[in-house]
Amino acid sequence: MAALKYSRQRESIKHFLAETKDHPTADAVYLHVKKEFPNISLGTVYRNLNLLTDIGEAVKIATPDGGDRFDGRVEPHNHFLCKKCGRLLDLDLDMRSLEEVNQLAAENFDGIIESSSTLFYGECSDCIKKSSQ
Amino acid sequence: MAALKYSRQRESIKHFLAETKDHPTADAVYLHVKKEFPNISLGTVYRNLNLLTDIGEAVKIATPDGGDRFDGRVEPHNHFLCKKCGRLLDLDLDMRSLEEVNQLAAENFDGIIESSSTLFYGECSDCIKKSSQ
DNA sequence: AACAATAATAGTAACGATTACTGTGATTAA
DNA sequence: TTAATCACAGTAATCGTTACTATTATTGTT
Numbered sequence: 001m002a003a004l005k006y007s008r009q010r011e012s013i014k015h016f017l018a019e020t021k022d023h024p025t026a027d028a029v030y031l032h033v034k035k036e037f038p039n040i041s042l043g044t045v046y047r048n049l050n051l052l053t054d055i056g057e058a059v060k061i062a063t064p065d066g067g068d069r070f071d072g073r074v075e076p077h078n079h080f081l082c083k084k085c086g087r088l089l090d091l092d093l094d095m096r097s098l099e100e101v102n103q104l105a106a107e108n109f110d111g112i113i114e115s116s117s118t119l120f121y122g123e124c125s126d127c128i129k130k131s132s133q
Numbered sequence: 134m135a136a137l138k139y140s141r142q143r144e145s146i147k148h149f150l151a152e153t154k155d156h157p158t159a160d161a162v163y164l165h166v167k168k169e170f171p172n173i174s175l176g177t178v179y180r181n182l183n184l185l186t187d188i189g190e191a192v193k194i195a196t197p198d199g200g201d202r203f204d205g206r207v208e209p210h211n212h213f214l215c216k217k218c219g220r221l222l223d224l225d226l227d228m229r230s231l232e233e234v235n236q237l238a239a240e241n242f243d244g245i246i247e248s249s250s251t252l253f254y255g256e257c258s259d260c261i262k263k264s265s266q
Numbered sequence: 267a268a269c270a271a272t273a274a275t276a277g278t279a280a281c282g283a284t285t286a287c288t289g290t291g292a293t294t295a296a
Numbered sequence: 297t298t299a300a301t302c303a304c305a306g307t308a309a310t311c312g313t314t315a316c317t318a319t320t321a322t323t324g325t326t
Binding site for chain 2: 092102127
């Protein structure tokens with residue numbers, strides 16, 4: 001495995017992921033980092049997002065509607081997708097609950113369960129407010 | 134909303150989804166239905182899979198590695214993705230557990246949670262067998 | 267500080283999955 | 297049987313992502 005070399009672009013991508021709670025798509029990361037590196041390439045963004053995901057410094061989140069999202073929070077946690085506005089939000093369950101779900105699943109399952117990720121669906125508070133006006 | 138008309142192609146797609154437990158990709162559905170309708174179009178398969186998903190007769194499953202999978206089982210249940218062989222398997226939790234997770238999540242969340250889907254990761258029993266030989 | 271080795275980049279082309287378009291054929295209700 | 301319209305096959309276009317290549321940046325060594 002080749003040694004990892006520092007790059008300012010990767011650092012900028014990491015910082016953006018760390019500071020945002022938006023679960024941006026690769027393109028959204030690109031548009032942001034472009035402000036600091038006007039001629040960064042979209043391929044560079046993808047390569048680094050995948051690299052960060054591989055070394056455990058980012059998480060890739062698949063949703064049924066469109067491209068993957070990326071998250072700088074790597075501790076186990078879950079997500080909520082609003083059916084109305086499409087926003088992806090963090091949703092924390094306490095550690096115990098997370099582990100319980102995995103244990104419960106393991107009882108009904110014939111292999112080894114290492115982790116899990118739950119995507120919740122519904123309507124976010126912002127959309128509820130708007131539709132009740 | 135336009136009225137739905139019967140089509141033999143859609144019926145064939147539905148039957149395939151109902152009889153398989155493979156969580157096929159759109160392309161896999163295409164290849165299968167092609168046996169019965171040799172000149173069915175891939176676009177027709179996509180259109181019908183999305184239609185069935187919209188009317189609640191199929192489920193679309195997003196995974197972090199590649200294209201979406203489709204499932205004819207529409208009752209709430211979860212899935213397991215084997216990190217070794219990439220197979221996607223059904224994983225059932227009892228109803229009570231499913232609802233408990235949603236309720237638990239609702240306590241920590243500000244919107245309305247209607248449903249959830251958990252993807253478990255790990256190693257399936259087949260891969261465990263193979264690597265222990 | 268200069269060098270050599272090599273990882274990372276920008277830019278662009280290619281790719282796979284999915285959707286959109288168009289003219290033709292099938293289904294439906296009258 | 298007809299008229300309306302939905303669904304189709306075939307194809308082109310789009311979107312998200314990856315691969316390629318020549319150049320630039322980083323790193324360890326003199």
